[in-house]
Amino acid sequence: MSKIVIVGAGYAGMMAAAHLDREGIPFTIVNNHDYHYLTILLHEAAGGRDDGEKYAIPIKEVLRKDTSELVVAEVTGIDKANRVVKTSTGDISYDYLIYSLGWVSEYFGIKGLKEYSLSITNLDSAIEIRKHIDNQFQLYTQDGDERHLRIALGGAGLTGIELMGELLDYLPKLCKSLNIPWEKVDLQCIEAMPTILPMVAEHLRPFVVETYTKKGGKLRTGTKINEVTEGVIHLDGGETVEAGTIIWTGGVRANPLLSESGFTVDRRGRAKVNEFMQSVDDEVIFIAGDSAWAEDANGRPYPPTAQNAEQMGALAAKNILLRERRRPMEPFHPRDWGTLCSLGAEVGVGSFMGVPIKGVMGALAKEGSKAKYLWELGGMRLAGNRSKYVMKL
Numbered sequence: 001m002s003k004i005v006i007v008g009a010g011y012a013g014m015m016a017a018a019h020l021d022r023e024g025i026p027f028t029i030v031n032n033h034d035y036h037y038l039t040i041l042l043h044e045a046a047g048g049r050d051d052g053e054k055y056a057i058p059i060k061e062v063l064r065k066d067t068s069e070l071v072v073a074e075v076t077g078i079d080k081a082n083r084v085v086k087t088s089t090g091d092i093s094y095d096y097l098i099y100s101l102g103w104v105s106e107y108f109g110i111k112g113l114k115e116y117s118l119s120i121t122n123l124d125s126a127i128e129i130r131k132h133i134d135n136q137f138q139l140y141t142q143d144g145d146e147r148h149l150r151i152a153l154g155g156a157g158l159t160g161i162e163l164m165g166e167l168l169d170y171l172p173k174l175c176k177s178l179n180i181p182w183e184k185v186d187l188q189c190i191e192a193m194p195t196i197l198p199m200v201a202e203h204l205r206p207f208v209v210e211t212y213t214k215k216g217g218k219l220r221t222g223t224k225i226n227e228v229t230e231g232v233i234h235l236d237g238g239e240t241v242e243a244g245t246i247i248w249t250g251g252v253r254a255n256p257l258l259s260e261s262g263f264t265v266d267r268r269g270r271a272k273v274n275e276f277m278q279s280v281d282d283e284v285i286f287i288a289g290d291s292a293w294a295e296d297a298n299g300r301p302y303p304p305t306a307q308n309a310e311q312m313g314a315l316a317a318k319n320i321l322l323r324e325r326r327r328p329m330e331p332f333h334p335r336d337w338g339t340l341c342s343l344g345a346e347v348g349v350g351s352f353m354g355v356p357i358k359g360v361m362g363a364l365a366k367e368g369s370k371a372k373y374l375w376e377l378g379g380m381r382l383a384g385n386r387s388k389y390v391m392k393l
């Protein structure tokens with residue numbers, strides 16, 4: 001059997017690994033942590049809904065057969081010519097590679113944004129956000145400077161809106177524990193586009209605005225950030241927002257290793273693949289998840305979502321095995337389950353299998369989607385143990 005290496009243990013990498021594991025096929029998976037974190041729930045960790053460890057599943061708890069090898073290392077490059085993955089702990093050769101290193105924040109060239117904002121890029125950075133906010137609120141109790149109580153989120157897409165919902169649940173509790181009047185807190189989300197949540201049906205968006213406004217949050221659309229300096233957001237038109245916490249959730253792009261390693265990439269840095277998830281630059285490399293530039297039948301790139309990443313990862317693994325067995329590979333035709341956006345722990349909004357959904361049903365559907373993912377990843381072993389991993393049901 002050829003040597004298969006997977007880089008990245010996110011949604012795409014873990015689904016590829018789980019597929020190979022189930023088939024008893026040997027492979028090596030390289031990741032910068034020994035756990036798989038649930039990226040789509042990182043806003044919960046940032047908002048303090050649960051302890052950080054609840055969002056991390058030890059990789060070896062999913063891949064328990066001795067046919068798999070886990071290498072904990074930072075991937076630093078892909079040498080296509082020599083079929084080698086370069087890592088912080090040495091080179092790893094491959095016959096087939098599944099590349100699924102995910103995404104990094106996209107700052108759109110806004111001056112100072114990267115330097116002076118926090119972002120949710122992994123579990124550590126999500127926990128860091130919560131600690132930073134806790135610390136700012138503590139500082140307020142010492143010096144009374146109200147800037148410590150101002151939180152500005154940049155970007156009103158899925159991540160920004162979900163994070164805002166968590167903070168609107170968490171901050172009143174934090175205020176209570178520190179005897180800070182809730183009215184003094186300023187939580188605002190700043191979005192350059194004229195609307196929030198473009199992936200959610202237009203008629204459901206007012207529900208989000210209403211829910212957040214009632215809880216004391218502010219949503220500002222059509223408001224462009226020009227520059228960020230330490231503790232200050234400079235908006236188009238000259239207005240400034242001074243805030244002790246600035247968090248950027250406004251965009252993602254693929255990990256730059258792809259362009260640095262000579263793959264054909266789009267403007268978001270994703271590497272072009274054919275319908276089989278095979279790199280157009282090298283037939284033994286399969287690219288899955290947010291790193292892949294895959295197009296639907298109308299030539300539109302698939303959006304960077306966890307559900308696409310999961311299906312791409314599983315297909316990449318399957319197609320490698322089909323190719324090895326000299327059988328035709330299968331094209332990518334993903335199933336669209338819909339988009340669900342949590343607005344805190346109790347309420348959600350979005351669609352499930354084409355049906356619009358909002359309120360408590362939205363939150364329940366989101367909880368259901370967590371169980372479904374755990375089931376797909378590790379069957380009853382993970383889903384049955386769901387109280388250990390982020391389940392409230």
Ligand SMILES: Cc1cc2nc3c(=O)[nH]c(=O)nc-3n(C[C@H](O)[C@H](O)[C@H](O)COP(=O)(O)OP(=O)(O)OC[C@H]3O[C@@H](n4cnc5c(N)ncnc54)[C@H](O)[C@@H]3O)c2cc1C
Nearest residue numbers: 008009010011012032039040075102289290304305306309
């Ligand atoms: C807060 C938040 C909420 C979201 N909500 C949703 C949602 O509700 N629904 C949805 O469909 N999508 C959602 N998304 C998007 C979704 O999380 C991504 O589309 C998905 O994680 C992409 O999967 P992936 O496998 O490509 O990358 P990832 O899941 O990011 O995995 C990449 C893996 O590679 C590792 N890695 C990265 N660089 C290196 C390196 N150099 N060396 C070694 N390892 C490395 C990372 O640690 C990680 O384990 C959300 C994203 C965020 C941040």
